[in-house]
Amino acid sequence: MATPIEPPAGSLEEKLATLDNVQRATLNILEDFDSEKQRLEEVQRASLNILEDFDAEKTRLEGVQRAAINILEDFDEEKKMLQGVQRATLNILEDFNAEKTLLEDSQRALLNILEDIDVEKAKVGTVNQQLEVANKELEAFSYSVSHDLRAPLRSIDGFSLALLEDYGNKLDKEGRDYLERVRGATQHMAQLIDDMLNLSRVTRSEMRHETVDLSAMVREIAEGLRKTQPEQQVEFITAENVTATGDERLLRVVMQNLLGNAWKYTGKHAQARIEFGVKDEGGKPVFYIRDDGAGFNIAYADKLFGVFQRLHRRGEFPGTGVGLATVQRIIHRHGGRVWAEAEVEKGATFYFTLSS
Amino acid sequence: MDTKIILLVEDNPDDEKLTLRALKKNNIQNEVAVARDGEEALDYLFGDTGAGGGKKRPLPVVVLLDIKLPKVDGLEILRRIRADSRTRLLPVVILTSSKEEQDLSKGYSLGANSYVRKPVDFTQFVEAVRQLGLYWLILNEPPPRSD
Numbered sequence: 001m002a003t004p005i006e007p008p009a010g011s012l013e014e015k016l017a018t019l020d021n022v023q024r025a026t027l028n029i030l031e032d033f034d035s036e037k038q039r040l041e042e043v044q045r046a047s048l049n050i051l052e053d054f055d056a057e058k059t060r061l062e063g064v065q066r067a068a069i070n071i072l073e074d075f076d077e078e079k080k081m082l083q084g085v086q087r088a089t090l091n092i093l094e095d096f097n098a099e100k101t102l103l104e105d106s107q108r109a110l111l112n113i114l115e116d117i118d119v120e121k122a123k124v125g126t127v128n129q130q131l132e133v134a135n136k137e138l139e140a141f142s143y144s145v146s147h148d149l150r151a152p153l154r155s156i157d158g159f160s161l162a163l164l165e166d167y168g169n170k171l172d173k174e175g176r177d178y179l180e181r182v183r184g185a186t187q188h189m190a191q192l193i194d195d196m197l198n199l200s201r202v203t204r205s206e207m208r209h210e211t212v213d214l215s216a217m218v219r220e221i222a223e224g225l226r227k228t229q230p231e232q233q234v235e236f237i238t239a240e241n242v243t244a245t246g247d248e249r250l251l252r253v254v255m256q257n258l259l260g261n262a263w264k265y266t267g268k269h270a271q272a273r274i275e276f277g278v279k280d281e282g283g284k285p286v287f288y289i290r291d292d293g294a295g296f297n298i299a300y301a302d303k304l305f306g307v308f309q310r311l312h313r314r315g316e317f318p319g320t321g322v323g324l325a326t327v328q329r330i331i332h333r334h335g336g337r338v339w340a341e342a343e344v345e346k347g348a349t350f351y352f353t354l355s356s
Numbered sequence: 357m358d359t360k361i362i363l364l365v366e367d368n369p370d371d372e373k374l375t376l377r378a379l380k381k382n383n384i385q386n387e388v389a390v391a392r393d394g395e396e397a398l399d400y401l402f403g404d405t406g407a408g409g410g411k412k413r414p415l416p417v418v419v420l421l422d423i424k425l426p427k428v429d430g431l432e433i434l435r436r437i438r439a440d441s442r443t444r445l446l447p448v449v450i451l452t453s454s455k456e457e458q459d460l461s462k463g464y465s466l467g468a469n470s471y472v473r474k475p476v477d478f479t480q481f482v483e484a485v486r487q488l489g490l491y492w493l494i495l496n497e498p499p500p501r502s503d
Contacts, residue, residue, distance in 0.1 A: 143456055146455065147424060147453050147454050147456075150476055151368055151370070154371065154453070154474060154475075154481070155368075158370070158377070158481065159370070159374075161479065162374075162377060183477075186476060187477055197455075
């Protein structure tokens with residue numbers, strides 16, 4: 001509508017009608033302007049909202065920026081810490097290197113020691129072999145000795161007896177006595193050989209570790225003793241169920257010797273009593289064999305276990321003085337102790353322990 | 357077949373004399389053949405009489421064998437005796453001074469019938485011989501002869 005406004009032509013009614021139209025047009029325009037205004041206001045409001053949103057976004061972005069800056073600061077601190085750790089790690093690596101060098105030195109030293117040990121071990125091996133050889137030679141020697149020494153003894157004894165039997169009537173009492181002494185000495189020497197052979201075997205033999213029923217062993221040995229001299233009156237008191245750990249054969253030698261002694265030294269008493277038992281001493285078992293026979297003078301106790309040492313004359317009681325030495329050697333091999341208490345004519349008690 | 361001969365294999369002349377004496381003291385009248393070493397023992401058992409004709413000697417009823425012999429060891433003699441079919445069942449009594457366990461077990465594992473230790477005490481020896489004589493010559497039934 002770009003037509004210029006001219007005063008309206010025509011009559012008044014026409015002019016009023018035109019003014020009406022103009023007014024109506026103006027009102028329309030004003031309405032349009034109003035709606036435009038409202039529209040603009042809406043746009044303005046929308047813009048303001050958008051601006052508000054932008055503001056909020058801006059604030060958010062500023063927050064994000066601050067957070068990012070904080071994170072960067074943290075990263076920086078972390079980086080510093082890591083650098084510190086890195087430095088510390090480098091230090092540790094240097095220390096490790098130093099330690100490694102030390103360890104390598106120790107290792108070399110150890111290898112040297114091991115080589116030395118190997119050399120020593122080989123030496124010990126050689127010594128052991130030599131000992132084994134020596135042992136075997138000793139074994140063969142003892143065997144030879146015992147066998148070869150017995151034969152001449154048999155001859156001496158045999159022909160002395162032959163002399164006595166065949167030519168005894170041509171000899172006086174003194175002559176016969178001499179021959180009897182020859183025979184006696186021969187028997188004694190045979191016993192010595194046997195005892196010494198046993199003694200040497202005890203040290204050389206290998207030890208077994210088994211459970212041994214000592215009560216049963218004592219009963220068997222007592223039975224055997226009774227059979228050899230049934231006329232001797234001896235009461236045996238044997239504790240029941242006494243067991244020990246050790247080498248059965250060697251322990252049998254111990255019991256044979258101790259019981260044999262008890263039997264021998266009660267031989268001159270009309271009635272005798274031999275006791276076997278075990279008592280507790282500080283938690284350890286102490287085995288004992290007690291007799292009420294001839295006993296011995298405790299003053300000579302240090303000679304008791306010596307080889308060939310005796311506390312009685314051969315005339316009083318026979319013996320070679322090797323039995324108790326053998327007993328002691330066996331007990332010591334078991335890690336135990338053996339000792340005795342006695343009184344002359346009141347009997348003796350022999351105690352022994354075995355290592356548990 | 358009545359002659360019960362004892363073969364004594366013993367190198368020690370003293371022991372030989374004493375054993376013969378012990379047998380005599382026990383009134384054992386049997387013939388005793390003596391071999392003084394292993395070679396003689398084997399010759400007695402497996403060789404001929406030397407009288408010509410290759411005649412074999414009658415086997416003894418028991419062999420008293422000492423272990424320690426020169427030339428051929430007593431246990432080797434035992435091994436040969438047991439190895440030969442003619443003498444496999446021949447009673448052998450090992451008579452020795454040895455008290456060694458190994459001789460005892462070797463003797464028995466090689467087939468000895470008996471193992472007797474010679475005591476030093478002659479009286480005991482005489483008693484041992486008496487018992488041996490009583491057992492092996494009288495009580496024991498010898499194995500059937502293969503000849």
